[in-house]
Amino acid sequence: MDWAFVQKSWEKWASSNIGSSGQPLKAALLINYDPLRPSRLLSTIAEQEGIKISPIELSQFVNFIKRNKLQKETFMIGNNQYMVTSIHENWFCARCLNTSKSAGEGAIVMQASVFLLVALYDGSVGLASRAMASVDQLVWQLNRKNL
Numbered sequence: 037m038d039w040a041f042v043q044k045s046w047e048k049w050a051s052s053n054i055g056s057s058g059q060p061l062k063a064a065l066l067i068n069y070d071p072l073r074p075s076r077l078l079s080t081i082a083e084q085e086g087i088k089i090s091p092i093e094l095s096q097f098v099n100f101i102k103r104n105k106l107q108k109e110t111f112m113i114g115n116n117q118y119m120v121t122s123i124h125e126n127w128f129c130a131r132c133l134n135t136s137k138s139a140g141e142g143a144i145v146m147q148a149s150v151f152l153l154v155a156l157y158d159g160s161v162g163l164a165s166r167a168m169a170s171v172d173q174l175v176w177q178l179n180r181k182n183l
Contacts, residue, residue: 116135
């Protein structure tokens, strides 16, 4: 694995897509996750921006992914509970169930090579489209490198 490439790609992508007003994402996590590796190897957070996830929260989220009952269960990221709203081949979208924001909050989870990218955004359909385009940029870079 080319960690220097992953870190450089993350830093460039995160600086222009996460955090400040006008950016498509409010937070993101890049999790080491390879469903083909032995189950005794733990998933870890490779990079994170805008949110801090504990090891317990990470293991609960990874277990949610491994159970593969995406439309039957909810998952937690930080203090928010999410419900999956649409599932596609290598990604899914979810909406926050306990938000106080009138425009809503959402999450996009996408498999990128040996990583899961979890991107959190605020807003409605238009903002969700911007968030998806942002996520797709990083996933394309990681998949292109064939990590």
